[in-house]
Amino acid sequence: MAGQKNKVTIFDVAKASGVSSSAVSYALNDKPGVSEATRAKVLKVAQQLGWKPNGAAQSLARSNTSRIGVVLAREAHLLSVEPYMMELLAGLGAELEQHDYSLLLRFAVGRDTEMAILNDWIATGSVDALLLVNLEMNDRRVALLKKHPEMPVLAMCDPSLSGGLPAMRSLDMQAVGKAVSYLHDLGHQRIGRVGGPESFGHSYIRDAAFCDAATELGVRYRCLHADYTPKGGIEATKLLLSVEPRPTAIIYDNDVMALAGMGIAREMGFDVPQDLSIMAWDDSFMCTAVFPHLTVMGRDIVGSGRKAARLLLDLIDGKQVTVVEESPYDLRERASTGPAPILAGE
Amino acid sequence: MAGQKNKVTIFDVAKASGVSSSAVSYALNDKPGVSEATRAKVLKVAQQLGWKPNGAAQSLARSNTSRIGVVLAREAHLLSVEPYMMELLAGLGAELEQHDYSLLLRFAVGRDTEMAILNDWIATGSVDALLLVNLEMNDRRVALLKKHPEMPVLAMCDPSLSGGLPAMRSLDMQAVGKAVSYLHDLGHQRIGRVGGPESFGHSYIRDAAFCDAATELGVRYRCLHADYTPKGGIEATKLLLSVEPRPTAIIYDNDVMALAGMGIAREMGFDVPQDLSIMAWDDSFMCTAVFPHLTVMGRDIVGSGRKAARLLLDLIDGKQVTVVEESPYDLRERASTGPAPILAGE
DNA sequence: TTGTAGGCGTTATCAG
């Protein structure tokens, strides 16, 4: 049996300090209705007796939980490929920590179980707010949460995907523009891209942004979609490099694919960045662990997590939040990108 | 306000189905004391009304929470470097999912806050059990938990570190033996190692095992400690390779350092694996994302997480658990290791 | 088999 061995209740404290239980409650919650003298006394006695409020009882009476829920619905191996999620959780957790909030986490095997969990959390009141991650287009979670306006929620996605729910959008469009014009300035006229799965909302958003940016600068743009794994990155890279005229620069949606792509390109005889420039989306330790170091579009993910936490707490407090922005991307130029090569037939 | 908009209580269900609240409770909990007919009726009505038990009330009455607590006390950037933690959590979560348990997660900035959180969780009864990770030598958490035998706990560490607390140990010793003899069989006579921080329990355990294994095979062994980052890996590698006679193979405690080490070694003019063999502890996507692919000692971390979850649930059920083992390591031979080079002066 | 009443530990209301 999970033991609540905490036999010490406010009644014990009340008895020991010679006041009533409600006086104790007031004193311990810093509320008016009790003199300073008794407050001090109660506090001291509670301390001595080692009293701590029972969480369940507190939740029941206050009808709040001091918990924020996150459901992760990706396979374990994909989660571990994406440092993004861990950093986001770390940021979220660090900020929540300051407010004595916890993170309630569940791992769902599919969208159905994810929906079941969310439904359950909402119905049983297990969390004070929800953070939605990895949104897809026409996401069922959005529909569910719209039916429960009483449940504070923040969606980490573009507002176009959140259906009016408070959303925290990443500045992908802006970043795409930066990335493409950076390569364009280096003389690249043909840019390839290996994006994440098309069903992911942010992949789609980036797709559109890339198309537009390339068109605007008159750059030829080719895009393939892969699954974030090295294997996917390798295959897409091979394909991109085998069709003439090949791109002189490739941008990957995550660093794992970029690493793998850079590897296979070199195996195929391309020098990086002499013959081919490589860029990745999102920075991680890998990017500087490999030679040449990867040029990336990075951002402060931990900071975004913290910000998300603050917004969730605001939402819980009843404040109005509509759309906010994640920390902006910045171009971290390293050794994997360089001037475009002069190719035969140009 | 976080809303428990769930106005539907068992009383409502009772009224609607024309029975008493206790009958409803019995019916919904599959307990005897109610006829099949009324049970069916109650179930149907509850379904129709969309009734779900209030979590806090249930916790209060049953004095359990259906939650397992984990405190992560590393910096965000270190957490994201270690796919280990995410995989462990994913395994843990996946198994808990089947039993309708959740993971309660907190991120502590230091050992003190970690202790505070654990104390709080124990006193307030916020979790049914605890998982302790990243144990250090003479860990304060062990002392705390020993004072609270009523709180089920599992420590992910060698039993020598858990002070009698139920522990799940990794088979590092065995794996170290495999790794060293593998390299020895390839002709390597001088093996270097870049370990993790010395304060981490498992680093120390591996240190000892490596020393012993090397001595037994008559292999010269040099070890440096770093902080799991590329920078640390690079510096340690430089040092190892600059002191003659240099090692012909280096084993790293994580893949990030191995990657970085391999990179700098190649920059320094060593061919991998021609001149230098590289091996890493723990597998991840990175290992097959670089060329040459990294030879590693891998294991089923997700499986270990699942196993840990089952053990925790057993502990909650009052079963006795002392020491169990994580999934064993297996040697995943890839392209970064090869026969030892013939060095001048041999 | 069913209903009644009390308890879980806190918070909040309302007289004194």
Next chain:
DNA sequence: CTGATAACGCCTACAA
């Protein structure tokens, strides 16, 4: 400013 007393929603003896 204090101290009973009633929620909060569910579980479970105990009685009917």
